Amino acid sequence: MHCFKVLRFVSLWSKVPLGSLHPSSGIVAQFDADSYSQKVNLGVNTYRDNQGNPVLLESVQKAMQIVREKNLDNEYPPIEGLQPFIQAAIKLGYGEKYYEKNGKYIAGCQVLSGTGAIRLGFELLNKFVTPGTQVFVPNPTKSLHPTIAKIAGLQSKEYRYFNPITRQVDFSGLFEDLQIAPNGSIVLFHACSHNPTGCDLDIDQWRQLLDLTKQKGILPFFDMTYQGFTSGDMDQDAQAIRMFTEAGVPIMLGQSFDKNMGLSGQRTGCLSIVCSNEREKEMVVSQLNLIARSLWSCPPVHGARIAETILNNQKIYQLWLDEVKHMAQRIKTMRQGFTKALKDLGSPHDWSHLSKQFGMYSLTGIGQLQIKELMEKYHIYLLDNGGISIAGLNDTNIKYVAMAFHEVTKNTRL
Ligand SMILES: Cc1ncc(COP(=O)(O)O)c(C=O)c1O
The missing domain is CATH 3.90.1150.10 (Aspartate Aminotransferase, domain 1)
Known part of the structure; x- marks a missing residue:
């Protein structure tokens, strides 16, 4: 008879501490x-x-009905996502005029909402920026900005944003901090509806930041998770994007449709990057694909189909604009x-x-x-x-x- 010694497995997880979320x-x-x-x-x-x-917005319900009637399959989409969605999102973010002229130079990738845009964008930056390049984030900001920067291997640093005494933007502090930031730094801006302060920059302040950006070769990364929620108007809320791109600044832009379409369970967003020419765009998309492949393989399709239907159907689009205005x-x-x-x-x-x-x-x-x-x-x-x-x-x-x-x-x- 064999005598077996019973080994007790010591669980790898027995000493794992409780992770604290936001x-x-x-x-x-x-x-x-x-x-x-x-x-x-x-x-x-x-x-x-x-x-x-x-x-559950009426525009979303109408779009869902159209998508349902198309009886589409559930095959894998391309790694970069659904082109009709990507192009419609880019047009919404940059504005029709800019899109018509320069859309062919904008690299776009469908992502898992605002979070996915930041993750994919920061991973790309980490792969190609000079080692040691810092990403500046506002203080305070959504905690996932510094968290994702760290995970992606980027060093993040805060710039002053909010004055707790006046409860307004501390613009002189912000400007001073970015003035002494190393040339070529990455700076994350909330395009509108700043979370958590609710304090946005005005047109004149954006203009000053545009000048500073050009002077210092800053790479602006706009997080636009709440387009429409500041003024009720899509173009007005994207004024900083429009101003920087019209001035020829190659920006990065993260968009989410979680809030303005009420699609948070569908993880629907877009990351886009302004490139200098079509070849550069092709290279950037190829790199985005490589990174996205190892993060989520390819994005979910349902939310993108809904969003694309809203953005590309004139009647439903108008209804959605009215609903955003109402919210x-x-x-x-x-x-x-x-x-x-x-x-x-x-x-x-x-x-x-x-x-x-x-x-x-x-x-x-x-x-x-x-x-x-x-x-x-x-x-x-x-x-x-x-x-x-x-x-x-x-x-x-x-x-x-x-x-x-x-x-x-x-x-x-x-
Ligand atoms: C400023 C900001 N960026 C990004 C995100 C993440 O967005 P999403 O929920 O679309 O992933 C949020 C979410 O609350 C946010 O407030």
Whole structure:
């Protein structure tokens, strides 16, 4: 009889620590577990309608119907994605006029939304920039910018963006930091609806940055995850893209249709890069393909088919533009309503920054103790930096949220 020694496997995973995700992920879990009927989630990072629900836009429904009727197969798409989608996304981002003249020089690749655009773009940069080239990101910014830079092997550095005292863009700080950045640096800009501050640059500030970009040979990487959410107008929100490209600056652009089409579960986006000629474009696309192949092989098709149908069908496109306008207007109305409600309650603080900011996000300026009290006493959930998504407010909860904000801040300095 053989005698076997029983070996116990020591699991490789037994010492793995808990990975901590972005704070908004924790908020979702806490919010879901809360049974209080008046609970409010201000940590949502997709649009909510006036009933507090995610949107299924009419334009998206119409496009889905058209896609369904085409009875398309589910074969692999090309690695770079669906061309009709890529071209329509580029046209939307750069504007028709620029696209007609220069579209043939723009390398495009369908990606997994805004996150995928940053990942693919940063991987490409890491492969070809001079070693040591830094990528400058605003402080604060979406945490995935520095995280992805690190994963992609790029060194990221912050430039000043927000002044917590004035609660506005710290433009002189921003300009100073980029002035002393090494020539040829990569600079990430939020094209509109800055997350998390809600503070955007104005046309004059973009003009100054354009001059600096040309002077220093900066490579601008525009993250345009919220086109339409600042002004309700696609062209207006892309003004920086238009200004830089018209001036001949070779930019990189990440676009997402998660928010403005409500397609977050479909991971629909586009990365594009302005090249000098068609051969350069071909080479860049080939490199994008090589990298995308090892990241996700090829992108999912359904969201791209929906988005492409919307963008290429004049009637549905017009309907979508109106729907985006409506979403942007609702956010604006909530901003003004919230500020007014706090004023009407006699708040000793100046909340006017909330109505002056743009897009879904705002940094309220409230501190840790007030955030804790809002969660524990009033069942209102927000980010631990005091950031809120204005889209979480609606006609039903706005007065309650204002009352709670007033109660937790009336005896404190902000
Ligand atoms: C500024 C910014 N960039 C990128 C992303 C990621 O976008 P997506 O959800 O489309 O991947 C977000 C998402 O919230 C964002 O706010």
